[in-house]
Amino acid sequence: MTIKKFVVGSFDDEAVLFPAVKKVRKAGYKIHDIYTPFPVHGLDGAMGLRDTSLHTAGFIYGLTGLTTALSFISWVLTRDWIQNYGGKPHFSLPAWIPIMFELTVLFSAVGMVLTFCYLCQLAPFVKKHHFHLRATDDLFVMVIECTSKTNVQEAEAFLTAAGAQEVNVQLAETGWWLGRYDMEKKLFENKTETVTA
Amino acid sequence: MIKQQFEIPSGYKKWTYGLLAIGIVAFVAGFIFLGMSKDEHDQTRFWAVLLQNSLYFLMICNAAMFFICALTLGHSGWQITFRRVPEAISAVVPVFSVVALLVFIGIIMGHQHHIYHWIDKDAVANDSILTWKKGFLNPTFFFIWTIITVGTWSLVGRKMRQLSRKADEGPMSVEEAKKYTWNSTVWAAIFIVAFALTTGSTIPWLWLMSIDAHWYSTMYSWYTFASTFVSGLALIALYIVFLKNHGYLEYTTREQLHDVGKFIFAFSIFWTYLWFSQFMLIWYANIPEETIYFKTRLQGAYRGIFWFNFIVNFVAPILILMTRGSKRNYAVMTFMSVLIILGHWLDFYQMVMPGTLGDHFTLGWFEWGTLALFLGMTMFFAGRALTKAPMLPKYHPYLKESLIHHT
Numbered sequence: 001m002t003i004k005k006f007v008v009g010s011f012d013d014e015a016v017l018f019p020a021v022k023k024v025r026k027a028g029y030k031i032h033d034i035y036t037p038f039p040v041h042g043l044d045g046a047m048g049l050r051d052t053s054l055h056t057a058g059f060i061y062g063l064t065g066l067t068t069a070l071s072f073i074s075w076v077l078t079r080d081w082i083q084n085y086g087g088k089p090h091f092s093l094p095a096w097i098p099i100m101f102e103l104t105v106l107f108s109a110v111g112m113v114l115t116f117c118y119l120c121q122l123a124p125f126v127k128k129h130h131f132h133l134r135a136t137d138d139l140f141v142m143v144i145e146c147t148s149k150t151n152v153q154e155a156e157a158f159l160t161a162a163g164a165q166e167v168n169v170q171l172a173e174t175g176w177w178l179g180r181y182d183m184e185k186k187l188f189e190n191k192t193e194t195v196t197a
Numbered sequence: 198m199i200k201q202q203f204e205i206p207s208g209y210k211k212w213t214y215g216l217l218a219i220g221i222v223a224f225v226a227g228f229i230f231l232g233m234s235k236d237e238h239d240q241t242r243f244w245a246v247l248l249q250n251s252l253y254f255l256m257i258c259n260a261a262m263f264f265i266c267a268l269t270l271g272h273s274g275w276q277i278t279f280r281r282v283p284e285a286i287s288a289v290v291p292v293f294s295v296v297a298l299l300v301f302i303g304i305i306m307g308h309q310h311h312i313y314h315w316i317d318k319d320a321v322a323n324d325s326i327l328t329w330k331k332g333f334l335n336p337t338f339f340f341i342w343t344i345i346t347v348g349t350w351s352l353v354g355r356k357m358r359q360l361s362r363k364a365d366e367g368p369m370s371v372e373e374a375k376k377y378t379w380n381s382t383v384w385a386a387i388f389i390v391a392f393a394l395t396t397g398s399t400i401p402w403l404w405l406m407s408i409d410a411h412w413y414s415t416m417y418s419w420y421t422f423a424s425t426f427v428s429g430l431a432l433i434a435l436y437i438v439f440l441k442n443h444g445y446l447e448y449t450t451r452e453q454l455h456d457v458g459k460f461i462f463a464f465s466i467f468w469t470y471l472w473f474s475q476f477m478l479i480w481y482a483n484i485p486e487e488t489i490y491f492k493t494r495l496q497g498a499y500r501g502i503f504w505f506n507f508i509v510n511f512v513a514p515i516l517i518l519m520t521r522g523s524k525r526n527y528a529v530m531t532f533m534s535v536l537i538i539l540g541h542w543l544d545f546y547q548m549v550m551p552g553t554l555g556d557h558f559t560l561g562w563f564e565w566g567t568l569a570l571f572l573g574m575t576m577f578f579a580g581r582a583l584t585k586a587p588m589l590p591k592y593h594p595y596l597k598e599s600l601i602h603h604t
Contacts, residue, residue: 041603051521059519086483094477 003173005146006032007155008131009164010139014040017140020162021046024144027158032145032174035135054119058112065107069100129172139165145174200445203583209439213580216573223566231563238557241311245553246567247300248312252404253425253545254571255293255347256396257538258579260429262287262354263392266385269357272378274598275456278448281588282436284361286429287354288582289575294347296574301343305336312553314410326411334407342403346395353388360384364590374594396422405545408552412490416475421548423468427510428541430461431534436579438527438534445588451525452602458524461537465514468541472507493551498558502547509540542568 011017017034021043024031031047077083078090088095117123135141142164144155156167231243261283268276276283303309310317314327315334321327327334360381369377401421406413414420434457440446441454479487494503513536523529550558590596 055521094473094480097473097477 003171005152006131006170006172007144007146007150007152007159008168008170009142009144009159009162010132010134010166011142011163012139012165013163014140016163017142018043018046020142020159020164023162024142024158029150029155029158030145030147032143034143035131035141037135037137037139040140052119054112054115057115058108061111062104062108064111065103065105066100068107069103070096073099129170131170131172132166200447201587201589203440203445203580203588205580205584206443209576209580213573213576216569217577218573220566220568220570220573223563224570227563227566237311238554241309241553242557242559242563244300244304244307244309244312245549246564248304248404249545249549250542250567250571251293251297251300253428253542254575255290255297256421256425257429257432257541258286258289258293258575259350259354259392259396260426261433262290262350262357262388263396263426264429264433265357266388266392269381269385270389272382272595274595275453275602277590277593277596277599278602279433279437279440279446279453280361280590280593281583281586282440282446283429283433284358284586285579285582286432286436286575288358289578290347290354291351292574292578294351297347298343301340305339313407315407324411330410334403334410339403342399346391346400349391349395350388353384353391356384357381357388358586361590361593362586364593364596365587366592368592369594378594396425405548408549409490411486414475414479414487414490416471416478420468420471420475423464423471424510424541424544427461427464427468428538430457430464431537432575433457434461434530435534435538438531440588441527448589448600450602452604453599454527454530455521455524455604456602458518458530461533462514462518462524465510465518465537469507469511469515472511490551493555494547497551498556499547499551502543502560506540506544506547509536510544513540 009020011020017040021031021034025048034043034047036043073096074091077092082090085092085095121128131143132139132141142159144150144159146152146155152169156169159167227243227246231239234240234243264283265276265280265287304312305316308316310320313334315321315330316336321331332338360377363377396418398418401418402413405421406417434454437446437449437454437457441449476491479491493499514533517523517529518533523533546560546564
């Protein structure tokens with residue numbers, strides 16, 4: 001949860017953004033993220049992001065749900081509370097399959113939603129830093145993370161040369177925790193966002 | 198260099214004629230040793246195997262047209278670059294319709310009452326259940342409805358293919374493109390309605406479920422549909438991979454194959470859903486006249502085939518086709534497509550055989566030979582249909598959507 005320095009460049013065209021991403025990566029800058037108003041096909045590939053592991057997590061949650069349902073129902077109906085349902089065997093798998101299926105779906109769905117929120121750093125009461133408010137409207141906002149070796153002026157000039165409409169430097173907190181930003185009042189006192197209509 | 202016109206590669210020809218040769222030898226030998234045999238088991242085996250194969254291949258080829266029509270109706274565009282593949286497969290429908298009709302004539306006129314118990318007039322007269330079903334299960338209605346069905350499939354399918362060929366003629370203006378899309382939508386809708394009234398409901402009752410004339414299941418038609426649709430998709434996937442490997446379908450990318458893979462994955466699970474729903478209701482109610490169907494399959498001689506069928510058609514697709522990488526991989530998709538086509542062929546086998554041959558079934562030279570015959574016929578006619586149209590409907594209004602398709 002440290003506060004880091006970011007160079008933020010806003011682009012108003014995808015056609016400019018893609019070559020810019022390529023140039024920025026080639027120059028060795030570390031792209032923190034790119035905020036776009038809509039999902040841009042191929043941008044993840046251009047940024048060199050690896051495929052998400054969300055589906056692997058979903059598979060594991062599903063297996064967990066399946067195991068939970070099977071072990072609980074079988075424990076209840078064969079050991080804890082044995083009952084005779086229409087003369088069926090106590091261990092009657094076909095009747096349990098719908099419930100096993102439903103718990104599989106429930107666990108994987110809920111688990112994936114929570115994991116997704118975690119990966120996107122979303123939770124109730126967490127305030128997120130917006131690098132540029134127009135990222136939700138009509139601008140593609142590229143955020144470069146400054147390391148100890150980054151020359152900020154050079155990075156700004158580089159983004160302008162790559163076609164950015166607006167470039168500025170912002171301090172923002174990386175990582176997240178519940179209510180973290182509420183405690184860091186200072187961050188919100190000096191507003192760095194430039195909103196132009 | 199884009200290869201616009203399909204020319205049948207020599208390897209394809211070799212396989213086609215090889216399979217046809219094996220199939221014809223098996224068919225002739227089967228006709229002499231089984232079909233003309235005095236033994237009723239042999240005769241029944243001959244006709245049951247022909248019934249299983251002709252219906253299976255007729256319905257998977259028709260599933261290709263269902264694929265086109267369903268996607269046309271959904272105004273989808275991603276399939277346009279390889280649309281000529283399912284079209285070519287569906288062009289085999291009239292051929293297999295004739296084959297199936299010949300098989301029906303052989304069974305019903307030849308009085309093969311071990312296959313369709315309800316053609317035996319004396320048995321029906323002394324059987325209250327069959328007497329009650331007489332209005333539906335009788336040769337006249339059977340033939341009329343079958344001819345209407347295969348006729349509709351063939352004719353509306355032909356109309357859809359003709360409409361598709363219009364996209365080769367020249368650029369369309371916006372008005373023309375709108376009219377073209379509307380026309381395709383209307384004809385696709387007609388096909389879907391016909392398909393729902395036939396494959397989706399009545400036809401599997403007549404053709405397959407009436408083998409067990411006393412038994413019925415309202416899931417049966419959907420089960421048959423799911424089985425044939427997923428195999429039809431697997432056949433389309435096989436052709437896409439084959440054509441890609443021979444330098445055709447330049448604009449069909451892994452994105453399209455990925456989507457076909459998703460369809461195969463999803464409909465394998467859909468098939469299992471119906472497989473289980475049909476089983477569970479019968480298991481739960483435990484009424485003897487219903488459980489008889491699963492008695493032979495689950496506890497009788499078909500136990501092995503029944504569970505093998507479940508593993509091949511559910512466990513394998515769900516585990517192997519689950520990841521993104523496997524649906525985009527040519528080798529995995531080819532393997533799974535072959536597995537699914539054979540798996541559902543076996544599914545049809547266990548739908549037909551217990552009611553006809555009972556415990557006297559064999560999975561021997563005649564069964565595999567007939568499979569070779571029908572595979573050879575599918576390859577021969579589908580390959581010939583592929584050569585007749587350019588591989589890409591160049592001026593189709595939705596072509597661009599397909600070119601930039603991205604999953």
